[in-house]
Amino acid sequence: MTALPILYSLQNCPYAMRARLAILLAEQAVYLRPIVMKNKPAEMLAVSPKATVPVLVLGDKQQGLKQHSSNVQVIDESLDIMLWALKRNDPQDLLYASQPDALAEMLQVIEQNDRQFKPDLECYKDAKRYHHEDLEACRLKCEPFVQHLEQRLTQHAFLMGEQPSLLDYALLPFVRQFSKVNRQLYLNGPYTHLQAWLNQHLQSRLFSKAMFKHPLWLDTQQNVLFGG
Template sequence: MSLTTSEVSGKSPSTLPLLYSLQNCPYAMRARLAILLAKQTVQIRAVTMKEKPTEMLLLSPKATVPVLVIENTEATADDDVQQLTIVDESLDIMLWALNQNDPDNLLYSDDPKALPEMLKIIQENDDEFKPSLEKYKRAKRFHGDDLEECRVECEPFVQALEQRLAKHEFFMGATPSLLDYALLPFIRQFSRVNKPVFTSGNYTHLQHWLANHLQGRLFQRSMVPYPLWLDEREVCLFGE
């Protein structure tokens, strides 16, 4: 989990956290989902990767989204000091949100083994499945003759999820968890690479799981577009 801090003087016009987000980035999508699930409210600044706001780059030199900026103002003898906490990893933003409020028990707090298991699978998604998924997407986009080979490279991870759903409705049990929402944007991408293959008989449980999420109001709310920050510099609120 990567947290960095900086200090600046003065007061902020708003105490709400600030989220830099990209509409279709799967990492930004998982952050937005968690903020909604935690019933939090943030300022949202929609960006594009071709034109990144200078403000975002100064806060997070890694220059990718999502970036969450949390302001903590402390009074001093001379003035207020604004402590900024920068959270620039999507999973950390999810955990931040759900540690503020987890009304649906997505962290499975009653099971001490659940969160470590979820984090392990999420890391596997991010470190292993995502690179394979990118190869699969490129093969389809550029009509590569290795399309099927790239799909097969994704199969161990995807089939492990399929087997989990054969046992219960969600990845961790009978109710949704952090794991479901952290993986949702990536399974959505996988399903869209070659739709006829995904709708074949190999992914029956994943098809049902994905359809339920994509047709739900939560996902639709997470995908509502906002005006680009650099176009209007309009203050937009996202969440509850």
């Protein structure tokens, strides 16, 4: 019998958050190893030299993934972890399996988030934190993507339709970060539908479960059973 996968995760990292969300949504069981970036486990670095989370370590009997050694396979990109989990089990049809073009559309928007919106968001966060003079310019760079999401949500309850999708959960942690940079400006901004969408997710049992704070693995050396 193959041992459970191991997930190295950081509490508030948006990439780790979306990986945890997908594992819960796919009802997959993993051993969770919470870490902090200032003290990375040697075991994680040995299998993923990029040294960022999330990192999912699979047993040698898992199929369809690059094998890094005689008995270890690794997925160390958050979107790939989400897809791995949901392709194993997707009880809520988050991949919109009956719509042939849906997944490609989701992946395109996720790529815009990861490649464009995320760097702009980091600029905005840093400008707010360090009182940079370009705060407003950084915020305005974020606006087109946020308004695109708002426009989608004027058409249906979730980003792809009337039911949640991979896209909703892949973007949720980043929209959450955006909402917190300048809270009052966000609450007063033209994001009525996005605010309702975000609140619905943040108040869910799923999000609470994904965000439950477990002891650091290096402190306890005990794996936490997560998901399933």
